[in-house]
């Protein structure tokens with residue numbers, strides 16, 4: 001933390017190679033390590049103690065001990081019935097847009113014929129059983145129900161289990177229950193944080209009539225503890241991506257409107273004191289104007305304390321670069337969750353943004369549109385993992401399996417090559433398995 005509202009970094013004249021930028025880019029590595037250390041005992045407690053441990057940990061971290069670990073069906077039904085009409089309309093629009101984009105993502109099986117009688121088919125299958133994390137600590141996230149559930153449904157997943165922490169009444173927020181009900185999800189685990197991730201990964205034996213089979217895959221975003229717990233159980237189960245505290249990086253030039261840039265940085269800083277807000281620009285005048293706007297807008301925001309903490313954290317900064325080329329290099333090196341391009345000709349510039357969870361163009365595509373209603377998915381990789389992983393979507397809920405189908409003539413055509421490679425690798429039994437099919441001895 002510094003005394004400034006937000007750090008200023010000067011990247012003019014520095015080399016723009018990966019190692020230099022990795023050392024200088026603003027990121028909160030220490031917070032992530034602390035969370036990783038904190039979740040290990042929690043995961044172990046849930047693995048060993050099952051349902052009772054889950055209830056104990058919920059009491060400890062959420063300040064309430066629910067009477068049960070699954071939300072009752074009548075609570076979900078009543079939440080749907082009493083849903084405010086404007087909220088229902090907004091959720092339905094969000095669902096419809098998410099469904100159209102998700103349906104278009106469904107991968108098709110594809111058969112490649114390599115020679116007469118030699119076929120390989122790439123077959124896509126849904127994951128069977130999925131745990132969907134919906135955060136619920138500082139804000140209420142019915143939109144995240146939509147972002148998790150719709151692509152899972154479009155992928156054809158059989159069993160969906162939502163996990164979300166309880167409020168003071170011992171249930172996840174009514175709007176979260178209602179969003180689940182609108183989408184037909186019936187199983188809602190009343191748990192948050194690492195303990196929810198552990199319960200989904202390990203399952204638990206029946207106790208007081210409640211039990212949970214482990215899932216195959218856990219998706220969804222959360223705070224640093226949720227992200228660390230998902231990283232920890234990866235391998236026992238699949239995970240979509242590390243989708244931790246929200247990040248926004250804005251690449252802007254003189255043509256950007258400082259008030260809009262500031263509003264967008266604030267919109268994401270609002271999520272979490274650990275959220276990251278970064279602006280990269282070759283224009284010193286723009287950086288100054290945005291800083292002035294932040295100073296004006298932050299005190300007016302409802303969550304001004306949380307926003308001020310996020311902006312003042314080591315993960316947030318205003319970065320001055322030599323020119324737009326350098327800005328593009330810095331933005332790609334950051335590989336942020338959300339990238340906004342607020343430059344002249346944003347579409348042309350955006351073709352050169354190759355690392356970003358989602359890229360938002362120009363003045364009329366703010367991140368908060370994507371958070372709710374653009375049709376894109378808001379569950380996105382953070383902490384630089386956008387360099388190698390993708391936002392949530394239908395492919396995340398599917399596996400690809402290859403089906404190999406050769407007839408006798410087709411096998412005969414490559415038998416010699418198989419035998420040669422088997423010899424080269426010192427694995428002659430591999431070659432023999434082919435030779436014997438043609439009456440030969442190895």
Ligand SMILES: NC(=O)c1ccc[n+]([C@@H]2O[C@H](COP(=O)([O-])OP(=O)(O)OC[C@H]3O[C@@H](n4cnc5c(N)ncnc54)[C@H](O)[C@@H]3O)[C@@H](O)[C@H]2O)c1
Nearest residue numbers: 061135136137138192193221222223245246271272379380
């Ligand atoms: N990357 C994305 O796609 C994306 C999308 C939406 C939200 N988010 C992020 O999700 C997060 C939501 O965070 P939240 O806190 O509001 O809700 P959350 O549900 O992620 O976390 C709440 C849980 O954190 C656990 N917890 C809190 N303090 C703890 C401690 N000291 N030790 C161990 N566990 C602790 C508790 O179990 C609690 O149930 C924000 O960081 C937001 O930026 C990210």
Ligand SMILES: N[C@H](CO)Cc1c[nH]c[nH+]1
Nearest residue numbers: 143144246371378379380
């Ligand atoms: N910006 C968050 C991370 O992508 C998603 C979100 C949900 N609700 C509001 N915002």
Ligand SMILES: [Zn+2]
Nearest residue numbers: 267268271371
């Ligand atoms: Zn948001």
